[in-house]
Amino acid sequence: MRLSDRANDLPESGIRKFFELAEARDDVISLGVGEPDFSAPWAARTAAIDSLERGKTSYTSNRGMAALRERIADHHERYDQSYDPTDETLVTTGASEAVDLAFRALVDPGDTVAVHEPTYISYGPGIELAGGERLTVPTRAADDFALTRESLEAAGAADADLLVCCYPNNPTGATMTDEEMAEVAAFCRDEDLRVVADEIYAALTYGADHSSIATQPGMRERTVVVNGFSKAYAMTGLRLGYALGPSEAIDAMNRIHQYTMLSAPTTPQYAACEALDHCDDEVAEMVDEYNRRRRLVVSRFNEMGLDTFEPGGAFYAFPDCGGDDEAFAEALLEAQGVAVVPGSVFGEGGEGHLRVSYATSMRELKEATDRIATFVEERD
Amino acid sequence: MDAEREVLDVLARNAREDIDDIAAQTGLDADAVAAAIDALEGDNVVHGYQAVVDWDRVDEGKIRAVAEINVELDRETGYEQVADRIAKFPAVDALHLVSGDYDFAVEVLGETMEDVSRFISEQVAPMPEVTQTVTHYIMETYKDGGVRFEDGDDDDRLSVSP
Numbered sequence: 141m142r143l144s145d146r147a148n149d150l151p152e153s154g155i156r157k158f159f160e161l162a163e164a165r166d167d168v169i170s171l172g173v174g175e176p177d178f179s180a181p182w183a184a185r186t187a188a189i190d191s192l193e194r195g196k197t198s199y200t201s202n203r204g205m206a207a208l209r210e211r212i213a214d215h216h217e218r219y220d221q222s223y224d225p226t227d228e229t230l231v232t233t234g235a236s237e238a239v240d241l242a243f244r245a246l247v248d249p250g251d252t253v254a255v256h257e258p259t260y261i262s263y264g265p266g267i268e269l270a271g272g273e274r275l276t277v278p279t280r281a282a283d284d285f286a287l288t289r290e291s292l293e294a295a296g297a298a299d300a301d302l303l304v305c306c307y308p309n310n311p312t313g314a315t316m317t318d319e320e321m322a323e324v325a326a327f328c329r330d331e332d333l334r335v336v337a338d339e340i341y342a343a344l345t346y347g348a349d350h351s352s353i354a355t356q357p358g359m360r361e362r363t364v365v366v367n368g369f370s371k372a373y374a375m376t377g378l379r380l381g382y383a384l385g386p387s388e389a390i391d392a393m394n395r396i397h398q399y400t401m402l403s404a405p406t407t408p409q410y411a412a413c414e415a416l417d418h419c420d421d422e423v424a425e426m427v428d429e430y431n432r433r434r435r436l437v438v439s440r441f442n443e444m445g446l447d448t449f450e451p452g453g454a455f456y457a458f459p460d461c462g463g464d465d466e467a468f469a470e471a472l473l474e475a476q477g478v479a480v481v482p483g484s485v486f487g488e489g490g491e492g493h494l495r496v497s498y499a500t501s502m503r504e505l506k507e508a509t510d511r512i513a514t515f516v517e518e519r520d
Numbered sequence: 521m522d523a524e525r526e527v528l529d530v531l532a533r534n535a536r537e538d539i540d541d542i543a544a545q546t547g548l549d550a551d552a553v554a555a556a557i558d559a560l561e562g563d564n565v566v567h568g569y570q571a572v573v574d575w576d577r578v579d580e581g582k583i584r585a586v587a588e589i590n591v592e593l594d595r596e597t598g599y600e601q602v603a604d605r606i607a608k609f610p611a612v613d614a615l616h617l618v619s620g621d622y623d624f625a626v627e628v629l630g631e632t633m634e635d636v637s638r639f640i641s642e643q644v645a646p647m648p649e650v651t652q653t654v655t656h657y658i659m660e661t662y663k664d665g666g667v668r669f670e671d672g673d674d675d676d677r678l679s680v681s682p
Binding site: 175260 | 529530534544545546675677678679680681682
């Protein structure tokens with residue numbers, strides 16, 4: 141069958157290769173997983189089951205159940221974000237759909253979209269599918285992978301139309317302080333950039349609260365915030381996210397959403413209501429556990445001589461492997477059966493690093509880091 | 521969170537963590553962890569370290585029961601005194617003063633059902649303060665010490681994902 145040029149032009153994800161290599165073996169400890177190892181809180185799961193038993197299997201409003209949108213808006217007060225649940229909130233099928241809708245609603249063909257890298261792999265293809273052109277803004281290990289005005293200027297982002305901002309960051313685990321965010325916000329105001337802020341890991345920060353670019357002065361009206369239930373509530377497979385933003389942007393996104401998705405799946409919306417009502421304690425427990433693992437992993441990598449900055453969020457560490465990251469990851473998998481993802485998969489600036497997910501049990505993390513230490517010793 | 525609490529949170533999840541690993545997980549140094557453990561033990565916050573055992577999977581395992589015990593107190597005898605006498609029996613695994621319809625909940629561990637019923641009827645029931653006992657044998661344990669008793673949960677996540 142003839143395929144569209146658009147489809148043909150989409151590159152194969154670099155992560156695919158490592159997935160296949162890891163899947164080919166059955167003795168692998170994987171530190172390559174980009175989702176929580178917990179299950180969704182039981183209360184949320186029972187709410188989903190209960191909704192099915194009550195026959196709640198029809199569409200919801202395009203924008204999502206009103207009860208859920210109200211809870212989402214309430215929930216975001218904790219980030220000092222204030223959005224109207226009626227026209228500034230849109231429930232989507234995963235945060236991924238929200239990102240896609242934001243690109244389609246905000247990007248015209250030929251527009252330039254600045255993306256800091258290394259970062260989550262879907263933004264580039266999403267921008268291209270929307271007809272935009274990606275402008276890469278490398279972030280630097282020296283800045284602990286925070287986005288700076290200097291790196292935006294150096295990459296020529298002043299000419300861009302839109303910026304994608306993903307903090308806490310996948311794959312680096314980097315977070316940004318209010319002061320660092322203020323600098324980026326000032327650049328966006330000065331250069332008239334709108335922003336898609338993917339804040340899916342906002343609930344997973346360690347030691348400092350999440351800082352959202354949307355709460356910087358003058359940024360609310362030019363920012364679409366994307367978030368969801370996948371990471372904080374361990375609900376990846378339930379596919380539920382949302383977007384918050386000025387009503388004209390949310391209206392535009394909803395117009396696309398109503399034709400392409402109609403509404404987000406109903407069952408997870410019931411689970412999400414319950415999650416927001418009653419699962420704060422479980423999220424706090426997961427955050428405490430991630431934090432213990434984070435400290436263990438970072439200290440073990442530094443002990444074995446792979447420099448690792450202290451990641452402030454998400455569930456990734458990003459050690460410097462001191463050379464070719466793809467070769468390192470392949471050899472490590474081959475020699476020790478530990479899967480990590482080469483940093484270069486996540487774009488410019490990621491080379492020479494490894495994405496290590498600590499969303500796996502403490503026991504496996506210890507075993508995996510022991511094996512990596514052996515690998516590093518034997519290699520040196 | 522203070523150091524002792526952080527160490528306690530780690531130990532409560534896995535008492536076999538060694539000091540270096542606790543240090544790594546909490547961001548404390550090893551000396552501080554050792555000092556925190558000493559303090560927790562010295563202050564009787566931590567009374568001991570035990571395995572969470574599924575006795576049903578052990579050949580010649582143990583029988584467990586929960587006994588409800590009602591007592592009548594007098595001027596000389598309070599709950600403390602009664603508890604002290606009951607707790608001295610090695611068969612008593614756990615002893616709690618509880619609110620509600622009865623006074624003490626006693627968890628009893630024995631080799632056989634006869635052991636347990638003999639213990640309750642011959643040792644506990646005859647105590648002068650004890651007015652009533654009701655023994656519930658544990659038929660099946662699904663979760664204990666915060667640990668779900670089940671065969672390992674298969675991790676069905678993709679081994680590598682973005």
